[in-house]
Amino acid sequence: MSIEPIAFWGLAVVLLASSLAVVLTRNLFHSVLYLALSLTATAGVFLSLDAEFLAAVQLLLYAGGVVTIAVFAIVVTERLVGDRITQTSRQILTGFILSGALLIGLLAIFRKSPLTVPRPAVTGDLTRAIGQSLLTSYVLPFELLGVLFLAALVGALYFARPDD
Amino acid sequence: MTLQAYLTLAAMLFCIGLFGVMTRRNTIGILLGIELMLNAVNINLVAFARFLGDVSGMVFTVFTICITVAEVALGLALVILIFRIRRTAVADHLDLLKG
Numbered sequence: 001m002s003i004e005p006i007a008f009w010g011l012a013v014v015l016l017a018s019s020l021a022v023v024l025t026r027n028l029f030h031s032v033l034y035l036a037l038s039l040t041a042t043a044g045v046f047l048s049l050d051a052e053f054l055a056a057v058q059l060l061l062y063a064g065g066v067v068t069i070a071v072f073a074i075v076v077t078e079r080l081v082g083d084r085i086t087q088t089s090r091q092i093l094t095g096f097i098l099s100g101a102l103l104i105g106l107l108a109i110f111r112k113s114p115l116t117v118p119r120p121a122v123t124g125d126l127t128r129a130i131g132q133s134l135l136t137s138y139v140l141p142f143e144l145l146g147v148l149f150l151a152a153l154v155g156a157l158y159f160a161r162p163d164d
Numbered sequence: 165m166t167l168q169a170y171l172t173l174a175a176m177l178f179c180i181g182l183f184g185v186m187t188r189r190n191t192i193g194i195l196l197g198i199e200l201m202l203n204a205v206n207i208n209l210v211a212f213a214r215f216l217g218d219v220s221g222m223v224f225t226v227f228t229i230c231i232t233v234a235e236v237a238l239g240l241a242l243v244i245l246i247f248r249i250r251r252t253a254v255a256d257h258l259d260l261l262k263g
Contacts, residue, residue, distance in 0.1 A: 008165045012173050019177055019200050023184030028192060035196050042203050045173070048165070049214045054225055058206075061229050066199065066236045073192060073240040077247045090256075095186035103179040107172065115167045120217045129219040130226065138223050145230055152234035159241040 008048055015041040032070045039063040053127040170211035178204035189254050191243050195236065202232050 018038040025031050039062040046055040134142050177200060184197030206225050213221025247253055 005165060008169065015173070016176055016180070019180045022196055022200060023180055023187070023193075028190060031193060031196055035199060038200065039203065042207060045170075045207055046210055049170070049210050051210050051214065051222055051225075054206075054210060054222055054229075057226060057229055061233050062199075062203075065233050069237055069240050070192065070196070073243055076244055077192070077253055090187060090189055092187050095183045098186065099179040099183040102182065103175060106175040106179075110168055110171055110175070115171070117167050117215045119167075119215055123217070126219065126222065130222050133219050133223050134226065138227075141227060145227060148231065149234055152238055156237050156241045159238075159245045 004048070007044075011041050011044045011048065015045065028074055029071070032067060032074065035070070036063050036067040039067070050122050050126060053130055167211055167215045170207060174204040174207040174211070177201075177207065189256060191246070191253050191255050191258075192240070194255060195239050195243070199232070199236070202228060 015038055018034045018041060021034040022031050022038060025034065039058065043055040043058040043063065046052075046058055181197045181200030181202075181204060184200060185194050186197075188194045188197060206228055209221040209225045209228070213219060213225075243253060246258065250258065252258070
């Protein structure tokens with residue numbers, strides 16, 4: 001038995017377990033830490049798909065950036081309210097039924113029309129291909145992304161300014 | 165692993181995120197659920213790109229990751245702003261527009 005299925009199933013178990021912990025744990029801070037674990041496991045899934053560049057981006061931006069911002073937001077809101085935030089859930093039954101129904105529907109579709117695409121061998125450097133594609137066919141969205149980041153930066157600064 | 169396995173994993177992750185979005189009361193908790201759903205979409209995009217031998221899906225993933233980071237930064241800035249003004253992070257209490 002090769003190492004690949006073992007790695008995949010291990011990653012899948014870690015990913016699903018930590019994601020369940022994100023939506024089920026009561027402590028909001030623990031929730032964010034489980035999200036970091038879940039995002040790191042996703043980077044592992046990207047690695048198993050030979051997308052090393054995306055795994056690095058995932059770790060840097062998601063597990064680094066998003067988790068840091070979320071921790072800051074929790075610290076700031078807890079400081080404002082003065083005590084620890086415990087979060088509760090509502091309508092657990094409805095949420096469970098709806099998301100379970102969606103999952104069953106999706107799995108039924110997968111079972112009905114199985115996608116038996118063989119996995120092609122890696123041709124060339126995928127990172128190089130991504131970079132070339134970004135700066136040729138997708139150069140307009142790439143530039144628009146820069147504008148979006150500028151707008152987000154200005155917007156976040158506007159929100160965060162002290163009251164005058 | 166087959167494409168089917170990756171799609172199943174992503175579907176499960178998406179449904180867990182959806183469950184979180186529907187059941188959480190705290191706005192930050194809802195945002196974390198949205199993160200999980202977007203993550204599932206990224207896995208789908210990368211899996212299809214890898215199995216179809218087309219790099220476009222991976223380029224799309226770069227875009228979605230970047231846009232998500234901007235979205236989270238703005239979303240959490242909004243949460244802090246609402247918290248400063250209304251002293252609450254519970255989504256049900258934000259009923260200012262309710263007639």
